[in-house]
Amino acid sequence: MTRFKLMNRLTVGFLSLILSAGIANSQIITGKVTDRSTGVALSDVAVVVMKSGKGAVTDQEGNFMLSLEAGKHTLEFRHVGYHHQRKDVTFAEGMSTLRLEIGLEPEIYHQEQIVVTASKTGMHRDIAPMNVSVINSRQIGQSTESNILPVISGQIPGVFVTERGVTGFGLAGGSAGKISIRGVGGSDASFPVLLLIDGQPQFMGMMGHALPDTYVSTDIEKVEVVKGPASILYGTNAMGGAINLITRRQKDEGFDFRGRIMYGSFNTQKYTASTGFKKGRLDVTASYNHDQTDGDRPNSAFNIDNGYLRVGYRLNDHFAVDGNVSHSSFKAYDPGSIYAPNPSAFDNNSQWVDIQRSNAYFTLSNHFEKSEGGLKGYYMTGDHSIYDGWKSKDENMGISLFQGLQLFSNNLISLGADIKKYGGRGEAPSLGNRSGEWINVNELGGYVFVQQRFFGRLTLNAGLRYDHHSVFGGTWVPQTGAAYNTGIHSTVKASISKGFRNPTVRELYLFPPANASLKPEELWNYELSYIQDFAQGRGNASITVYAIDGDNLIMVVPNPNTPPPVINMNSGSFYHTGFEVDARYRITDNLSMYLGYSFVDMETPKVGAPGNQFMLGGQYRLGKFEVISSLQTVGDLYTKVLPANEMVSESFTNLTGKISYRPAQQITLFVSGENLLNQDYQLQYGYPMPGTTMLTGMNIYF
The missing domain is CATH 2.60.40.1120 (Carboxypeptidase-like, regulatory domain)
Known part of the structure; x- marks a missing residue:
C-alpha cells in the first residue's frame, strides 16, 4: 500500500x-x-x-x-x-x-440512452414509443461544421439534407437545406419533417419550411431524431419525423469558455465563441458565431452572424425556469444553375437574399417523484428581403403544456395540449390583392398517451391526438406500439403511427396555385426494430424495417376552372418500404467506430431523397493526437424531374477526415478535409458540390 x-x-x-x-x-x-x-x-x-x-x-x-x-x-x-x-x-x-x-453514468452514455423527444419526458430509448437516433455532444464537437444539419445527414441512416456549396444553404431560389427522412420530404414543395429546438417547433410562419442556416452546432449539446411520425406529440409538419436540437447549458459550477477559429478553401472563415457560468441555482450560457466564404463558384458568397443567450434558474427541488433568445443575420448569393440559359443574369452578386431571424423561448418545468412536465412558450419572427423586390415578415408563436404521470408501478400517462398561431405578410406584385395583407392561421391540439410495462419485459403503449385547424377543422392522430426485452441488452420494438402536415399559408392563400380548400397531407407508418446494447456501455446496434403509406399529398396540377392555369390539390400519394442498419462500438478506450446503411424503395422517386446510403466512420486517439474519418456513399439521389417524367439521379462517395493535436490542455490544433476523393456530384440540381476542400483551425478551452 x-x-x-x-x-x-x-x-x-x-x-x-x-x-x-x-x-x-x-x-x-x-x-x-x-x-x-x-x-x-x-x-x-x-x-x-x-x-x-x-x-x-x-x-x-x-x-x-x-x-x-x-x-x-x-x-x-x-x-x-x-x-x-x-x-x-x-x-x-x-x-x-x-x-x-x-x-x-458517463454523460455521453446517458445522452445516448435517455431521450425526451419520444415522450417529452426522459425515457430509455429502447422502450420509447418512437424510433429515436441520437448524436451526442462528443460527436458534435468532433465536427468542423458550423451548422448542425450536415452533421446529422452524415451520421444518421435514413436522414438526408441537400447542400449546394462549401457553406450556407441560402433561401428562396436555388436554396438547399431540404430534409428527408426515409424518402419523406426533400423537395421544394413539401416540408413534412419538423425541426425543434428544445421541443419547440421551428418553421417559417408563411412558407412552412425550416430555417436551415440558423441551426448553429456550438449551441447544441445533443440531437434526437425521430424517424417516423411524431405528430401525436408535436402536430403539423412532424408527418415524416422530427429533429430535436437540445441546446447546451452549463452544468458544472464556475465559468468556462470555448472558442474556435477556422480558415480554409475559398477564403472560408469560421469564428465561434461560447461561454458558460453556473453558481448555485443559476446557470448562463452565451455564444456568438460568424461564418463567411467567397464560395466555390463566382457569385456564391455567404455571410452569417448568430448570437445566442440562455439563462436557467432552479426555483427549488421541484421547479425550474429557463429562457433563451437567439438572433441570426445572413446574406446569401445565388450563383445560379450551371444549366441556366442566361448565366450572366447571376453576375455581380445580383441575386441575393437578406434574412433576419429572431427566436425566444421560455420553459417552466416541474419534477416530482411520480410526475414531471412543463409549460413552454415560444415566439419567432423573421424579415426576409430578396433581390427581385420580395419583402416579407412572418411570425410563429405558441404555448404547450405537458405532464407525465406515474400513477402506479411501471406505468406512464402523458397528457398534453398546445396552441399555435403562425402567419405573416408578403409584399410582391405576384401576390396580387394579397400583397401586404397579414394572414394568420391557428391550431389547437391535445393528446393522451399511455404506456405500461408488464412482467419486467413487455411494454405496451397507445395514444391519441386531436388537432383542430382554423381553416379546415379537425384531424385525429392515433398511435400504438410495443417493446419486448428479449434479453438483458436486447429489445424488439413494433409500432403503427399516423402523421400529418397541414397546408401552409402559402399553399392556402399565396401565389396563383393557392387553394383555401386544401386538407392535411397524411401517412401511416408501420415499423419493426431490433436493438442490441453492448455490455459496459460500449455501444449499440439496431436494424429497422418499415413501410410508409402516404395520401392527400399537395401537388400543383392543371386547374379545371381557370384562371389560374394550375392549382394546389390533394392529389398525390406514395408508398415506401425500406430498412436501416445502425451500429456504434467502442473497441478500446482510444478507438471507436460506427456503421450505417439505409435503403428505401420509393414507388415514385422523390427529388432530394436518396434511395440508399452507406456510412462508415471511426475515431482513434493516440496520446495528444486524434484522427477522425468518415466515408459516405449515396446512391439513387434524384435531383430533377425532366419532361416526360424522366429523372436525373446522382451517385457518389464522399470521404472526410480530421487530424487534431493537443499541445496543451486548453488548446487543440486541427486540419480537416472534405470530398478528399475529389468527386464530381450534385445534391441540388445545377449546383455542383466543390472538389476537395480543406480547413485548418484551433480550439481553445478554459
Whole structure:
C-alpha cells in the first residue's frame, strides 16, 4: 500500500472516530462512487446534501463520508463528464451508519440512452414509443461544421439534407437545406419533417419550411431524431419525423469558455465563441458565431452572424425556469444553375437574399417523484428581403403544456395540449390583392398517451391526438406500439403511427396555385426494430424495417376552372418500404467506430431523397493526437424531374477526415478535409458540390 493510500485511510478512520464520538444524534454515511460502465473508482466527485449546504468530495479510491441528522435527505453526486445523480436516504432513530454504492453514468452514455423527444419526458430509448437516433455532444464537437444539419445527414441512416456549396444553404431560389427522412420530404414543395429546438417547433410562419442556416452546432449539446411520425406529440409538419436540437447549458459550477477559429478553401472563415457560468441555482450560457466564404463558384458568397443567450434558474427541488433568445443575420448569393440559359443574369452578386431571424423561448418545468412536465412558450419572427423586390415578415408563436404521470408501478400517462398561431405578410406584385395583407392561421391540439410495462419485459403503449385547424377543422392522430426485452441488452420494438402536415399559408392563400380548400397531407407508418446494447456501455446496434403509406399529398396540377392555369390539390400519394442498419462500438478506450446503411424503395422517386446510403466512420486517439474519418456513399439521389417524367439521379462517395493535436490542455490544433476523393456530384440540381476542400483551425478551452 502506498504512503498516500495509507494516509487516506488513516484520515477517513480518524474523522469517523471524531464524528461518531463528538456529534450527538448524528449518523454516518459512507460510500464509494464508480463509473457505472467500467467500475473504475471516481475521485473528486462532489457529494452534496440538498437544502443543507453540507457536502463531501470523494478521495482517490472513490470513497466519501458524511455526518447527517436523523430523517430523510437527498444526496446529489456531481462530476465533470458524468450525469448528475440523486439518491434519497432515510435515517431512522437509532441507526448509526449507512453504506452506499453509487455508479455514475458517463454523460455521453446517458445522452445516448435517455431521450425526451419520444415522450417529452426522459425515457430509455429502447422502450420509447418512437424510433429515436441520437448524436451526442462528443460527436458534435468532433465536427468542423458550423451548422448542425450536415452533421446529422452524415451520421444518421435514413436522414438526408441537400447542400449546394462549401457553406450556407441560402433561401428562396436555388436554396438547399431540404430534409428527408426515409424518402419523406426533400423537395421544394413539401416540408413534412419538423425541426425543434428544445421541443419547440421551428418553421417559417408563411412558407412552412425550416430555417436551415440558423441551426448553429456550438449551441447544441445533443440531437434526437425521430424517424417516423411524431405528430401525436408535436402536430403539423412532424408527418415524416422530427429533429430535436437540445441546446447546451452549463452544468458544472464556475465559468468556462470555448472558442474556435477556422480558415480554409475559398477564403472560408469560421469564428465561434461560447461561454458558460453556473453558481448555485443559476446557470448562463452565451455564444456568438460568424461564418463567411467567397464560395466555390463566382457569385456564391455567404455571410452569417448568430448570437445566442440562455439563462436557467432552479426555483427549488421541484421547479425550474429557463429562457433563451437567439438572433441570426445572413446574406446569401445565388450563383445560379450551371444549366441556366442566361448565366450572366447571376453576375455581380445580383441575386441575393437578406434574412433576419429572431427566436425566444421560455420553459417552466416541474419534477416530482411520480410526475414531471412543463409549460413552454415560444415566439419567432423573421424579415426576409430578396433581390427581385420580395419583402416579407412572418411570425410563429405558441404555448404547450405537458405532464407525465406515474400513477402506479411501471406505468406512464402523458397528457398534453398546445396552441399555435403562425402567419405573416408578403409584399410582391405576384401576390396580387394579397400583397401586404397579414394572414394568420391557428391550431389547437391535445393528446393522451399511455404506456405500461408488464412482467419486467413487455411494454405496451397507445395514444391519441386531436388537432383542430382554423381553416379546415379537425384531424385525429392515433398511435400504438410495443417493446419486448428479449434479453438483458436486447429489445424488439413494433409500432403503427399516423402523421400529418397541414397546408401552409402559402399553399392556402399565396401565389396563383393557392387553394383555401386544401386538407392535411397524411401517412401511416408501420415499423419493426431490433436493438442490441453492448455490455459496459460500449455501444449499440439496431436494424429497422418499415413501410410508409402516404395520401392527400399537395401537388400543383392543371386547374379545371381557370384562371389560374394550375392549382394546389390533394392529389398525390406514395408508398415506401425500406430498412436501416445502425451500429456504434467502442473497441478500446482510444478507438471507436460506427456503421450505417439505409435503403428505401420509393414507388415514385422523390427529388432530394436518396434511395440508399452507406456510412462508415471511426475515431482513434493516440496520446495528444486524434484522427477522425468518415466515408459516405449515396446512391439513387434524384435531383430533377425532366419532361416526360424522366429523372436525373446522382451517385457518389464522399470521404472526410480530421487530424487534431493537443499541445496543451486548453488548446487543440486541427486540419480537416472534405470530398478528399475529389468527386464530381450534385445534391441540388445545377449546383455542383466543390472538389476537395480543406480547413485548418484551433480550439481553445478554459
